[in-house]
Amino acid sequence: MARLVVASPEDATSRADGRRYEIRLLAELSARRHxxxxxxxxxSFPIPSAEAVRTTLDRLRSVPSGTMLVVEGAAFCGLPADRLAALGRPVSALLRYPASLEPGLPPDAVAFLEASQRAAFGVAEVVIATSAATRSLLIERFGVPKEKLRVAEPGVDPSPRARGGGGDVPVILTVGAVLPRKNQLALARALGRLTDIGWRWRIVGPLEADVAYASALRDAVAEEGIADRVEFAGQLNQAGLAEAYDRADLFALPSYLEGYGMAYAEALARGLPVVAGAGEAAAALVSGAAGELVPPDDPATIAAALRNLLSEPDARARAARSARSVGTRLPRWFQCADVFEHLMEQAAARG
Structure with a gap:
């Protein structure tokens, strides 16, 4: 039996992408009797207090030797590299994207994280990226050696085709924490240009991650005169989230940055056309005619992509068929677990 510990600052009750990845990964490996x-x-990561650093290092020291120890990226990037090295044991990182690239960080925070994560990558045994796009970024921008990198993409479960909103007015679904990186604000500005056609917008995701940004989004919805078409559903449990996908007609989230894009994958698996921010990770998912890749800073272009899908049922149906086809070919969770299992067995062999 091989052993794995994933250390993460994610709230245990969170349904954010990172936490959902960890839950499914651990469940898959446990089912294999690991x-x-x-x-x-x-x-407090990625910019931790001194107390958080001490507590974290104490907890990492408690992990038995022979166990593969993986630290989630935000924490790994914020820990001092010399203190990580002083643990005297292999430590790996699980990275969706480098913490310094989070939009909205003040310049001093970016500078701290740039230096901290570069040093931390240098002492990592392995850096496990959640997408090929993140792997490329780590090589090209941060100089992480190729031989130190692995890719373990999230899986997506086989799902029934979405039934849609069930009426003449299409339902647009957005899933993700309300944050600058997710860019819901640009989507609100885009939808403000589409008041001449019918639609409803359902926003699923916690509003507490960035209270100021969530407030700005509510203000924008009011300013655009679309408040009567918009529902802030908040964070939903798994059953509620599945129902939200099922009762949608298309998915929109013009993110600035995604480590993989789990919400895009889940939408595609249900046959929902996707309007996504034109990042490398999103482009790997939203292929062919499954939707549209849009510049995150251009509400006019976002609006044009939405108008085509909202006002042309035939175009939406064609995109839905393509999305469903793409969704059937996406990775499954057992493939993600395979990557970790191999690394765990190597750690167990070292003892």
């Missing part, structure tokens, strides 16, 4: 567990860390 010992795969979660180690909670303080939540």
């Amino acid at each position: 010992e795969a567990t979660y180690l909670p860390l303080p939540q």
Whole structure:
């Protein structure tokens, strides 16, 4: 039996992409009779307090030798590299994207994280990226050696085709924490240009991650005169989220940055056309005629992509068929677990 510990500052009750990845990964490995567990860390990362650093290092030291120890990217990038090296044991990182690239960070925070994560990558045994796009970024921008990198993409479960909103007015679904990186604000500005056609917009995701940004989004919805068409559903449980996908007609989220794009994958699996921000990770998912890739800073172009799908049922149906076809070919969770299982067995062999 091989052993894995994933140490992460994610709230155990969170349904954010990172936490959902960890839950499914650990469940897959546990089903294979491996010992795969979660180690909670303080939540002040990626820019931790001195107390958070001490607590984190103490918890990492408690992990038995022979166990593969993986630290989630935000925490790994915020820990001092010399202190990580002083643990005297292999430590790996699980990275969706480098923490310094999070939009909206002040310049001093970016500078701290740029230096901290470069040093931390240098002492990592392995850096596990959640997409080929993140792997390329780590090589090209941060100089991480290719031999140190692995890719373990999230899986997507086979899902029934979405039934849609069930009426003449299409339902647009957005899923993700309300944050600058997710860019819901640009989507609100785009939809403000489409008041001459019918649609409803359902926003699923926690509003507490960035209270100021969530407030700005509510203000924009009011300013655009679309408040009566918009529902802030908040964070939903798994059953509620599945229903939200099922009762949607298309998916829109013009993110600035995605480490993979789990919400895009889940939408495609249900046959929902996707309007996504034109990043490398999104482009790998939203292929062919499954939707539209749009510049995140251009509400006019976002609006044009939405108008085509909202006002032309035939165009939406063609995109839905293509999305469903793409969704059937996406990775499954067992493939993600395979990557970790191989690394775990190597760690167990070292003892």
